[in-house]
Amino acid sequence: MNLKCPICASPSHLDFVKHDYSIYACNNCKHQFADIPQTPRHTEQTYGDDYFFEGGSGYLDYTSEADLLIAHGARYGDLLQKYTQAGTVFDVGSAAGFVLKGLTQRGWTGQGIEPNDTMASYARQTMHMNVKTGVFEQFQTEEQFDLVTIIQVIAHFYDVRKALEVTQSLVKLDGLLLIETWDRESIPARLLGSNWYEYSPPSVVNWFSIDGLTDLVQQFGFEEIARGRPAKLVYASHAKSLVKYKLETKPAGKVLNKMLDLVPNKLRIPYPSFDLFWALYRCK
Ligand SMILES: [Zn+2]
Incomplete structure (x- = not known):
């Protein structure tokens, strides 16, 4: 099955399956979308x-x-x-x-x-x-x-x-x-x-x-x-767990972790949203 891309209407291909849902990628613009009931x-x-x-x-x-x-x-x-x-x-x-x-x-x-x-x-x-x-x-x-x-x-x-x-x-x-x-x-x-x-x-x-x-x-x-x-802004406790999850294996992440350990959990701090x-x- 080839679902049409919602952005450019080009054909797409099955990219991978996640939580039993098929995720398609557009052959042209690379947009990704899940095959879900449109209701x-x-x-x-x-x-x-x-x-x-x-x-x-x-x-x-x-x-x-x-x-x-x-x-x-x-x-x-x-x-x-x-x-x-x-x-x-x-x-x-x-x-x-x-x-x-x-x-x-x-x-x-x-x-x-x-x-x-x-x-x-x-x-x-x-x-x-x-x-x-x-x-x-x-x-x-x-x-x-x-x-x-x-x-x-x-x-x-x-x-x-x-x-x-x-x-x-x-x-x-x-x-x-x-x-x-x-x-x-x-x-x-x-x-x-x-x-x-x-x-x-x-x-x-x-x-x-x-x-x-x-x-x-x-x-x-x-x-x-x-x-x-x-x-x-996120709570420091949240930032600590995110940094652990995303960056711990990177040298910069280890340094950031050490710095964050000094910050009280309830303090609100700005956190760069890499994903957004x-x-x-x-x-x-
Ligand atoms: Zn497209």
């Missing part, structure tokens, strides 16, 4: 409460990351000041509303959508964010926004082209689109190959390069205006 049921089944609370490929307890994710949203608010004034934002895949909360702390007026109702309810009731429960590919509204944010969500869509069609309808002319996702061409991804931890279907189903993502969103009327790598990139687009 809303996929989203509903994949993002049940166990995804947010029971570990595995999801989270041990998503709400324990609240302050870090709020700070992450606020940092994007700071970054956006270089390109635009704060206005209205629609956040896609809001989960418990933490990133959206951070953006509102920088002056943005926000709403969002989240398929998991436990998370969306938490966003509404505890975080006082206007987050609807729903599947984004099916979302419809007459409203348009100055900014749409898709933070660590675009790799999850069961139909990424449909999701970008909806996105296009949501962004005002000259409005912005901010996407953060995992980088298939990052150093960890290249070193680990098919063992890269972000190859985790069925929740992650698309693996982008920065150029590949830009090629895709250009087809929906967006032009790239900036790109970079987010510096995320962000890209900012303007709607033409």
Whole structure:
């Protein structure tokens, strides 16, 4: 079977199998994607409460990351000041509303959508964010926004082209689109190959390069205006375990490990996210 690439529509080939899912690679642009059922049921089944609370490929307890994710949203608010004034934002895949909360702390007026109702309810009731429960590919509204944010969500869509069609309808002319996702061409991804931890279907189903993502969103009327790598704040305990996992066998990793051992576990520190990139687009 040859599945069509969602970015360039070229034929693809079976690259490898992970967790019983076939992962295909485009013969032309090298984009990778999992063969999953392209229905809303996929989203509903994949993002049940166990995804947010029971570990595995999801989270041990998503709400324990609240302050870090709020700070992450606020940092994007700071970054956006270089390109635009704060206005209205629609956040896609809001989960418990933490990133959206951070953006509102920088002056943005926000709403969002989240398929998991436990998370969306938490966003509404505890975080006082206007987050609807729903599947984004099916979302419809007459409203348009100055900014749409898709933070660590675009790799999850069961139909990424449909999701970008909806996105296009949501962004005002000259409005912005901010996407953060995992980088298939990052150093960890290249070193680990098919063992890269972000190859985790069925929740992650698309693996982008920065150029590949830009090629895709250009087809929906967006032009790239900036790109970079987010510096995320993480707890020192988390950074220590990541460094052990990713770098321990490298000489630099050993030195970094020794330095990190001096940092108290509860301290929040900036950690370079080797696997992630962000890209900012303007709607033409
Ligand atoms: Zn392709």
